[in-house]
Amino acid sequence: MLYSCFPLYIIRYKPNHKQMKPPICSICDKKFDLEKDNGGLVYFRLTPEQEKFNERFKQPGFTGHPQGAHWFCGEHYEKAKKLEHLTDHEALTLLNKASD
Numbered sequence: 001m002l003y004s005c006f007p008l009y010i011i012r013y014k015p016n017h018k019q020m021k022p023p024i025c026s027i028c029d030k031k032f033d034l035e036k037d038n039g040g041l042v043y044f045r046l047t048p049e050q051e052k053f054n055e056r057f058k059q060p061g062f063t064g065h066p067q068g069a070h071w072f073c074g075e076h077y078e079k080a081k082k083l084e085h086l087t088d089h090e091a092l093t094l095l096n097k098a099s100d
């Protein structure tokens with residue numbers, strides 16, 4: 001198969017990108033362009049632990065990626081959005097099963 005010959009490589013990011021994770025789909029690991037590919041960030045229901053973790057973002061100057069928030073490419077965004085009432089773990093388990 002042609003597809004199996006694609007080289008696998010690790011994409012490196014600029015170290016000063018400290019706000020959010022770069023947009024990489026949580027389902028297919030595709031790095032996508034937010035403007036061209038219509039993907040987006042989905043905020044899933046938070047577990048009490050995640051809510052506690054995210055409290056720190058209320059402090060001024062704190063940067064990072066909030067828990068429960070995941071990027072999805074244009075292909076998976078709509079599906080993921082429909083599951084935003086679930087926790088990220090539940091939703092990702094379902095989505096990964098569906099894409100097998």
Ligand SMILES: [Zn+2]
Pocket residue numbers: 025026027028029030072073074075076
């Ligand atoms: Zn995807």
